[in-house]
Amino acid sequence: MNPSLPDAKRFRELHAPGQVLVLPNVWDAMSARLVESLGGAALATSSAAVAWAHGAPDGERLEFDRLLASTRDIVRAVRVPVSVDFERGYNQSAADVADAVCRLAQEGVVGINLEDGAEPPEVLTSKLSACREAFQRQGLDVFLNARTDVILRRMLSGPQALDEVIRRTKRYADAGCDGIFVPGLSAAEDLARVVSEVSVPLNVWAAPALPPVDQLRAMGVRRVSVGPRLALTALSAARRDAEHLMAGHWAPPPGETPLTYPQVNGWFTQTPTPSKE
Template identity: 40%
Template sequence: MSYKFQAFSALHVPGDPLILYNAWDPGSARAVASAGAKAIATGSWSVAAAQAYGDGEALPLELALAGAARIAGAVDLPVTIDFEGGYAVEPAAVAANATRLVATGAIGCNFEDQVVGGEGLHPVDFQVARIAAIRAATGRDFFINARTDIFLQNGPATHDEAKADEAIARGNAYAAAGASGFFVPGLVDLALLQKISRAVRLPINFMAFPGAPGTRDVADAGVARISHGPNPYRTAMAALTAAAQEAFDWR
């Protein structure tokens, strides 16, 4: 796994971001790979929806791990898995689940700081302990993409310098705990994105979605990774629905 981790890590270049067009199963992973992807990432929303579950760890852990193993076995590219909150709360339990994820062949994961199934974010010190536990359990060759949900709380009108400063504090605390990257979904203010990119000692991950700034503008803000989240799944399902409707409306 070491060489895949090293190759994946090296793809995170500020200003020349790694593009991750998120997959949800082996077939979609192969389709994305055939389009020229340099790595494969999943999105938890899409993986769950494809199995008729909701997001927020509603997909059972055993199914999540089995799906990760099938995706990792279907492509030769590095595979990173959206592991939400690690399917546990306490650091030791999160670390045990992360060890199981490593065994699937995944070289990294997203790991978020929101309280899954609850409200708000975990306190910084507690999230730091959770990240440190994952790092200790997985070793150095595992890409922990630490996600903060600060910018998904209370809407874009609250995205200001103070919130960016809070994100920077979290990002640098997560870096000290062993995180490999810092994910800021929901943030679209390019000035704040640039501020965070300059201040956090980790590659910054932006989430693309319809209406968000384009790749060039985001790259110019110093971002090193762009994820597409649930939108590839939504696009595929919309195309499938339209094609099915056309087939049914033959008369």
């Protein structure tokens, strides 16, 4: 990857053949800087974790203006490309979804996830087409990642489920998406079939059954994300420490290696606010 390229081009480079982009999903400026400090080449948000951080449940229950402000904080805090999980687009009409996505792009976001959820595929197809037309009008470059929930929601089972995944993802690719995301897909033979039959990069969800990264690379899988996993891990660690403190134990729980104040504060004091091209 060439760090001198504008963020959108850098993000597209990370999906090139022969690479697997691992995206540990973040939810605020602090978690974003953490992942960046560990060498993360790009970041993606988790809709659930962002909502929880603002006291709302997942499922587009967070006000769009709060999501926009949270995204602005993340983009401002890091130097790497940022993609946003935008669920079903926070709007009913395709035109309104496209307008909202453009507002996120104007804040420096270079990737968007849009999902079909429980809706028929025609709904997401129209949103993708509207986004692509809006990008062309406004001169924006945004990586559209189309997510299908056929497997996650168990709409179908067995071979019929995979057939439906491929049918939908082909339609989404024809409508202008740049990548497809199939949470719940993990069997090697299923991954290989989707890669072979769909023309755009495949994104999958990290799961214990998922093959190792070298095997994914050999298959042609291009991207792995983790959803709210990091947020749940962070909360679990905070809960352990809170329980420890409330029991009157002042040292950290055994085995913990906590970050220090100077380390975290240094993420922000040593990194000037980047300019977004």
